[in-house]
Amino acid sequence: MRWLQPKALNNARICPGFKFVAHPHKPDKTGDTKQSVDMGMYPVDNVPEAANTATYPGVDWSYLELPMECKTSSTEQDPFDEERGGEPVGDKRKDVLGQILSYAELVFQRQQRMFFFMVIFLGDYARIARFDHSGVFATHKFEYKTKNSPLVKFLYGYSRLSAVERGHDPTATRILSTDPLYKNMEERALAEKPEDPHDYVRDLFKHTLKYSRPWWKLEVHEQRKDDAGRDLEPVIHKFAVGAPYFQAPGVAGRFTRGYIALPVNDKGGIDDDATFVFLKDAWRVDHPEIEQEGEILRYLNQRKVPYVPTLVCHGDLGQVTTSQDHWKELHPEVKKVPLKTHSLYRVVVKEVGLPLEAFSDSSFELCQILACCIQAHAKAYKAGIIHRDISAGNMLMYKGKKGQWLGLLNDWELSKKVDNESLEGRQPDRTGTWQYMSAHALNDPYRRIVIQDELESFFHVLLYYAIRFLPHNLQDVCVGKFLTDYFDDYSIYDGYYICGRAKHDAMVNGFIDLRTYHGNQDDKTKNILKFLWPTLPAKSTPTAGSREQSPSPSPRSSPSPPERPSVSSDRDDERQRNHPINEIISELLRWFRAYYALDTHSQTREPQEENVSNESDVLQNLEEFFDEEVDDESESGDDPLDPDSPMAQSEEYNKLRKKLQTHTAILKLFYNTLKLRAWPPNDKGPDKKPEGGFALPKSAVPSDSMRTSSKRRSMDDIPGGNPPRPTKRSRV
Structure with a gap:
């Protein structure tokens, strides 16, 4: 096939300024994806070179500029099935679609692109595909060897387009190693300030300056209005960034990237007193009812809502996806377009946080950080905003002014004003992150997210980290399966994915049943999940009192908790102690059980421990919160009912359900447990989540079992989980 040879394409001089390069089985040597497209077109100044004695260079x-994939079969390996609206059905076709989508993901990850094209050779035929973050479109198959081949016309015209017309983002400029700004970034990354409690941010920034990845100068266009509400010229802010600190997986959708950034001054450098900030780059859903995240943050900041990001600047970049418009042109008879309009948007905030899994060696700190986030949610809700995406990745920890670790409720892009909430969702498209959504929300794609759903999501986040890092009566070898069963699992009803059994049963029963993992134990208390007081090693003497703060953490280390009292005891006593986190979990499960079903029996409460008195700024803030709230949980003056009567049980359940109608009860639960209970000082252990996620051993899977693919993201692909692994079966 002469046309598939890069030499022939280069000799034809169809594309001046570009060169075609073959990459048979040669992945990018600077990456860990091991993905390699068969051939590609590069700018002549940036053509990859073959290493040492290699015949072909690796992909860069x-x-x-233009990936080209070659397949031998024009039918079996065609990723687009025109007879079925483009969606492939055959396994080989699905595999090829997954393969080209993985290539598309890598192009979007390594470059700043609005869209890009790909040529797919299929035997004697070819297709040209166009990708953006709304969808992918492809031409009909055509014979590319003909004299007037559409391929020649495409290559000729494409090479003569400007960079912007080829899909490159005009608001992003690559910072080359010869640029003085490049040197500025290196100097700031190495300028340690041990006395600065926020020096951990500099360390995080240093880890994003990867020499194998491009560095960028990104613009943020801050929209302004005059006193009459008329639009003014935007103010353009510029920021220097390295590789993304966070990268969402996939091709279609928001494709969120988070950067640790430094502001660039008018001279193109970095001021000595410039502080690190967090820059979020995302293709937000462009819909009249969805506000910009920066406007939500501005509103929350003005109302002094604590523990939310502080807005620096934000704005749309004027770049909008077009796949949804092409779909309308091809389907004029269909009123509802399945593809969403996405607009490139950047928002910059003051705080740079760590993922929750970086909490110190104490569950006290984990619960205190969660209490911060719940208080942020409460204050925002009181101000008229509901978050609607409570998840592990949307809660961070950051250092306050006094150097203490606090919680930060992040990512408000899916939030809404409470008074704008309709009784039903606008479309069967759930809002939130699957693993942490309430069972009710998962079972009803049209459901309007309410406060009870959000409080349940906080519970799921607490359980997620507690199961991974704290001691409990679930065998470590079973943790991977439990995480999959509880957070990732699903059922299918009426064409929709709905809640998996483990999460739903926990909400309905009011406890987490371990018999699926341990069998039915003679000791019935072992059949229910319980967290354990850590047992100290033999001959070890526990210490009482406070511990010194550790140095600022690196991205892989954990910070120390605030100073607080601890207790000493011998090993036998420790085995009998009830971990205080059980009080929070069992009490919340009682409330959820009452909320989900009025006719079930309440769970027996764990015995309470003796009171102590812990102090922290977070607890002080909670006390001030309670002073502002009206106590709506006062007991009735009526005579008590017979506790065994159905009416008494119904009355008790009604009281429990009311605790989920506001934030007061859950914050009091956290406050009392944090302040008055003794907490183990060193109960965080190694992560029990299997590296790479959980998979059944092959011997446990029947050879004739049916495989079912899920459109949901795996827990390993979310913030706070492991970095996403490349896959050939990703879906648009």
Whole structure:
């Protein structure tokens, strides 16, 4: 096939300024994806070179202008099935679609692109595909060897387009190693300030300056209005960034990237007193009813809502996806367009946080950080905003002014004003992150998210980290399966994914049943999940009192908790002690059980421990919160009912359900448990989540079992989980 040879394409001089390069089985040597497209077109100044004695160079995804994939079969390996609206059905076709989507993901990850094209050779035929963050479109198959081949016309015209017309983002400029700004970034990354409690941010920034990845100068266009509400010229802010600190997986959708950034001054450098900030780059859903995240943050900041990001600047960049418009043109008879309009948007905030899994060696700190986030949610809700995406990745920890670790409720892009909430969702498209959504929300794609759903999501986040890092009566070898069963599992009803059994049963029963993992134990208390007071090693003497703060953490280390009292005891006593986190979990499960079903029996409460008195700024803030709230949980003056009567049980359940109608009860639960209970000082252990996620051993899977693919993201692909692994079966 002469046309598939890069030499023939280069000799034809169809594309001046570009060169075609073959990459048979040669992945990018600077990456860990091991993905390699068959051939690509590069700018002549950035053509990859073969290493040492290699015949072909590896793929350079950061400069690849036009990927080209070659398949031998024009039918079996065609990723688009025109007879079925483009969606492939055959396994081989699905595999090829997954393969080209993985290539598309790498191009979007390594470059700043609005869209890009790909040529797919299928035997004697070819297709040209166009990708953006709304969808992918492809031409009909055509014979590319003909004299007037559409391929020649495409390559000729494409090479003569400007960079912006080829899909490159005009608001992003690559910072080359010869640029003085490059040197500025290196100097700031190495300028340690041990006395600064926020020096951990500099360390995080240093880890994003990867020499194998492009560095960028990104613009943020801050929209302004005059006193009459008329639009003014935007103010353009510029920020220097390295590789993303966070990268969402996939191709279609928001494709969120988070950067640790430094502001760039008018001279193109970085001021000595410039402080690190967090820059979020995302293709937000462009819908009249969805506000910009920056406007939500501005509103919350003005109302002094604590523990939310502080807005620096934000704005749309004027770049909008077009796949949804092409779909309308091809389907004029269909009123509802399945593809969403996405607009490139950047927002910059003051705080740079760590993921919750970086909490110190104490569950006290984990619960205190969660209490911060719940208080942020409460204050925002009182101000008229509901978050609607409570998840592990949307809660961070950051250092306050006094150097203490606090919680930060992040990512308000899906939030809404409470008074704008309709009784039903606008479309069957759930809002939130699957693993942490309430069972009710998962079972009803049209459901309007309410406060009870959000409080349940906080519970799921607490359980997620507690199961991973704290001691409990679930065998460590079973943790991977439990995480999959509880957070990732699903059922299918009426064409929709709905809640998996483990999460739903926990909400309905009011406890987490372990018999699926341990069998039915003679000791019935072992059949229910319980967290354990850590047992000290033999001959070890526990210490009482406070511990010194550790140095600022690196991205892989954990910070120390605030000073607080601890207690000493011998090993036998420790085995009998009830971990205080059980009080929070069992009490919340009682409330959820009452909320989900009025006719079930309440769970027996764990015995309470003796009171102590812990102090922290977070607890002080909670006390001030309670002073502002009206106590709506006062007991009735009526005569008590017979506790065994159905009416008494119904009355008790009604009281429990009311605790989920506001934030007061859950915050009091956290406050009392944090302040008055003794907490183990060193109960965080190694992560029990299997590296790479959980998979059944092959011997446990029947050879004739049916495989079912899920459109939901795996827990390993979310913030706070492991970095997403490349896959050939990703879906648009």
